[in-house]
Amino acid sequence: MGKSPWFSAIYFDLGVSREKTIKVAWSVNLHKIITLFLILAMMFWFDNFTTGAWIYLAMHGIYGYCWLIKDLGFRDHRLEAKTSIGGAVMLYVVLIGWYWIIPYIFISQRVVPTNIELFIAVCLHTLGVVTRLYKNPKMSEHSTAYDLVCFSRPVRPAISSFRIDCPL
Numbered sequence: 001m002g003k004s005p006w007f008s009a010i011y012f013d014l015g016v017s018r019e020k021t022i023k024v025a026w027s028v029n030l031h032k033i034i035t036l037f038l039i040l041a042m043m044f045w046f047d048n049f050t051t052g053a054w055i056y057l058a059m060h061g062i063y064g065y066c067w068l069i070k071d072l073g074f075r076d077h078r079l080e081a082k083t084s085i086g087g088a089v090m091l092y093v094v095l096i097g098w099y100w101i102i103p104y105i106f107i108s109q110r111v112v113p114t115n116i117e118l119f120i121a122v123c124l125h126t127l128g129v130v131t132r133l134y135k136n137p138k139m140s141e142h143s144t145a146y147d148l149v150c151f152s153r154p155v156r157p158a159i160s161s162f163r164i165d166c167p168l
Contacts, residue, residue: 020082025071027088028079031096032068036061038100042107052113056106059125070133 039057043049083091105111113121 020084020087022083022085022088023079024081024083024088024091025075025079027083027091027096029068029071031092031099032064035064035100039103039107042103046108046110048107048110050110050112052111052118053107055118055121056103059121060103063125063129066129066133 036057039061043053043057
């Protein structure tokens with residue numbers, strides 16, 4: 001996955017045990033699962049249940065579960081690389097953990113977005129989710145646009161027995 005020795009050293013080789021036992025996908029998917037609960041915990045901690053906070057929770061919390069559904073059908077095989085425990089920790093410290101700074105600032109500072117800002121945020125989020133779900137099947141050598149809609153052909157060997165007849 002990494003292109004440089006520095007990148008590889010930080011993300012895959014760091015740690016007391018250099019044994020690579022954790023898939024990068026596990027770290028990313030765990031982050032996606034935790035995000036909804038972490039943002040909700042921030043809302044409780046800062047007693048911020050404004051409309052903006054709820055919409056932020058809905059958009060970013062649900063995005064994580066959209067990612068997991070996408071991952072079930074169209075796994076990004078680049079994330080199948082294994083890393084050490086230290087590498088997984090560094091993945092959070094250097095890359096993934098920063099994703100939670102924006103909701104922290106947004107909720108702790110009680111930012112109150114205007115209606116037009118909420119509208120733009122929901123529009124951009126929806127477009128982002130749709131393009132993200134469309135992008136991964138296009139990258140897969142076994143999938144087609146038909147698979148994206150119907151899941152009627154096997155997408156990868158791990159779910160080759162998973163078939164649903166498409167009414168289209």
